[in-house]
Amino acid sequence: MILQPSSSKSKLTSHQDHHLVPHSISLRRLLSRLDKSELVSLVTRWLDNAGPSYIPPMLSRRQPKAGQEDSVTNLTLYHAILDLNEERRCRSMDELRLLWTGPMSDPRVPKARALDRISDVDWPEGLSYAMVAELDLFYAHARQLSKTWSTVKLEYDDDVDAAGRGWERLSETQIRLRLGNELGHYFEHHIYLHPRVKPEDRNAAAVRSWTDSFSYFRIVLAPIPSDVCGTGLHILHLPRTPFLLVSGSLGRGSENREMALSAFAAAAGATTVNYAKPAAGSAAAKKLLAELNDAGEDAAGNRRTLGELRGKDPLALREILLHESGRLSSTSDASAAPAGVAGGGKARQMQFSQGGSGQGAEDGPLIAPLKRRREEDLSLLGIRPPTPPASGSERDTVSLSSASTSARPTQRRSSLTPCSQTPQETHQHAREALTTRMESQREANELFGPKPNPYDPSNDALPRVERIEYELHLPFPAMQRYNTRSLIDMDAYNSDPEKPKIKLRLEGTHVLAGLRKLVAAGMDRSTSRLDAGEGQGDDDDEEDGQAEKYEGAVKPVKLDGLPGWLTEVRGTKVVVQPSPPGDDSSRDM
Numbered sequence: 001m002i003l004q005p006s007s008s009k010s011k012l013t014s015h016q017d018h019h020l021v022p023h024s025i026s027l028r029r030l031l032s033r034l035d036k037s038e039l040v041s042l043v044t045r046w047l048d049n050a051g052p053s054y055i056p057p058m059l060s061r062r063q064p065k066a067g068q069e070d071s072v073t074n075l076t077l078y079h080a081i082l083d084l085n086e087e088r089r090c091r092s093m094d095e096l097r098l099l100w101t102g103p104m105s106d107p108r109v110p111k112a113r114a115l116d117r118i119s120d121v122d123w124p125e126g127l128s129y130a131m132v133a134e135l136d137l138f139y140a141h142a143r144q145l146s147k148t149w150s151t152v153k154l155e156y157d158d159d160v161d162a163a164g165r166g167w168e169r170l171s172e173t174q175i176r177l178r179l180g181n182e183l184g185h186y187f188e189h190h191i192y193l194h195p196r197v198k199p200e201d202r203n204a205a206a207v208r209s210w211t212d213s214f215s216y217f218r219i220v221l222a223p224i225p226s227d228v229c230g231t232g233l234h235i236l237h238l239p240r241t242p243f244l245l246v247s248g249s250l251g252r253g254s255e256n257r258e259m260a261l262s263a264f265a266a267a268a269g270a271t272t273v274n275y276a277k278p279a280a281g282s283a284a285a286k287k288l289l290a291e292l293n294d295a296g297e298d299a300a301g302n303r304r305t306l307g308e309l310r311g312k313d314p315l316a317l318r319e320i321l322l323h324e325s326g327r328l329s330s331t332s333d334a335s336a337a338p339a340g341v342a343g344g345g346k347a348r349q350m351q352f353s354q355g356g357s358g359q360g361a362e363d364g365p366l367i368a369p370l371k372r373r374r375e376e377d378l379s380l381l382g383i384r385p386p387t388p389p390a391s392g393s394e395r396d397t398v399s400l401s402s403a404s405t406s407a408r409p410t411q412r413r414s415s416l417t418p419c420s421q422t423p424q425e426t427h428q429h430a431r432e433a434l435t436t437r438m439e440s441q442r443e444a445n446e447l448f449g450p451k452p453n454p455y456d457p458s459n460d461a462l463p464r465v466e467r468i469e470y471e472l473h474l475p476f477p478a479m480q481r482y483n484t485r486s487l488i489d490m491d492a493y494n495s496d497p498e499k500p501k502i503k504l505r506l507e508g509t510h511v512l513a514g515l516r517k518l519v520a521a522g523m524d525r526s527t528s529r530l531d532a533g534e535g536q537g538d539d540d541d542e543e544d545g546q547a548e549k550y551e552g553a554v555k556p557v558k559l560d561g562l563p564g565w566l567t568e569v570r571g572t573k574v575v576v577q578p579s580p581p582g583d584d585s586s587r588d589m
Helices: 025-032 036-048 075-084 094-101 111-122 129-142 171-185 255-267 283-291 314-320 392-399 402-407 423-448 490-496 511-520 564-574
Strands: 151-155 190-192 215-221 233-237 241-247 274-277 305-307 469-473 502-507 527-530 556-559
Touching: 025 111, 025 129, 036 094, 036 111, 036 129, 111 190, 129 190, 129 215, 151 255, 151 305, 151 314, 171 190, 171 215, 233 255, 241 255, 241 314, 255 274, 402 564, 423 511, 469 511, 502 511
Parallel strands: 274 305
Antiparallel strands: 151 241, 151 274, 190 215, 215 233, 233 241, 469 502, 527 556
């Protein structure tokens, strides 16, 4: 929220799209980011769309030679490329368009020649602010994942706007005009609103762009060339929603960035901006958390109670935000989100167990649900686990006398050759492996939906999420294989509510697709291995009926599959910690 606007009656300049930006090293660097084919395509667009925001190219004032009219040969056009001076400027727009679409697009012509042609011949005085902004956005259009976007939310006053839908009253053009008036109190700037393709023109696939799903605002400081041609602040407003995707900055520090977002909130009729709640870790985050009041507002009046949602794919973030029941807050009830929310199918429909025998969050896709309990053995997959090599003590036993070997019989290795199984056993294991694979595929389809066509991955119904973070408050399992009881009293540790609990984070380019593959591959199962001797303690008294079976040999120990040691705490009723009293962060989204 803007607290202290400029007291000056005369506002600072808000540059228009047609204002001139002289050539500079920064502008040359911005031009050099594009490939030569992209430069040719962009210049062709400038020549075809002669709008008021574009500066027209400089043409030659020489009259065409007798009998030549406006058409020229390719040889003459090549001379125009190699001889960069006024004498070689084109006489008409058609001639210039022919130059850029013909010889200039030849791969033998270097990109440096095209850059020199723009800066010295066709646009020697400079480009407009709109043309500079298109240079930046043309680069981002072809590289959709080149920026990292974070989510903020516009907060509206319920007393003024009871419906909380003030963002629907203003169009993107009105917001741009009001935003320019607000920013004029603080610094000289330029705001570029990227035009979206009209719905009736979207039939042609060539004109579609991922930016058409947003109202794209690019804000830069002016008039210094390094600021005009710099990164700037990019704001993607989801139309008819209070959500913004933000990337970039204005100058050094975060003051100008927060000031511009507060001005955007005022332009959209909102009272303040809601940022992601800072995670305690750094000294700056701890200081900011200490400054927040009971309502979660900082000294500037900005709220910081929103759950963190960021990523490189703006369309994936948009898909999450557009769902009316989506939740970004870490304290929100994830079970309230329907099947369409990021999480995919039934994997998002987990209900928290309130006691009893009902399924809870511990039965989700990351932990094998109760319905998927099966024999924990690799033989279901048609694989017989090999016997580990003999330890040093076992090798010594072989070389000792017969009296010593009788006290501890040597373990016999199991042969892995095909002749080690009868045909009936081989056939049975093959049938069991096939049944298991079909069951795993069925469960993956139930949890995450059907697998997409590998030749058309765009039809995948799973939303692309780059990070899923869980904060679970549950006791640590008593894993005797790690000798935890010899290090710390786990009972006392788990009974202390102040002790840190378990946090789980999954990251990747497509987390849900990865989980679907793991479930389909049967990696949520477990196998067994031979005990290396670390299992000591209370577990030694269990399963007395099997003690004689493994007497004289090494007792097998269960190995957990995906997600590993969390399988051991399934009986502890894993639950997510409920929201503290008075916490309204679950309503932020």
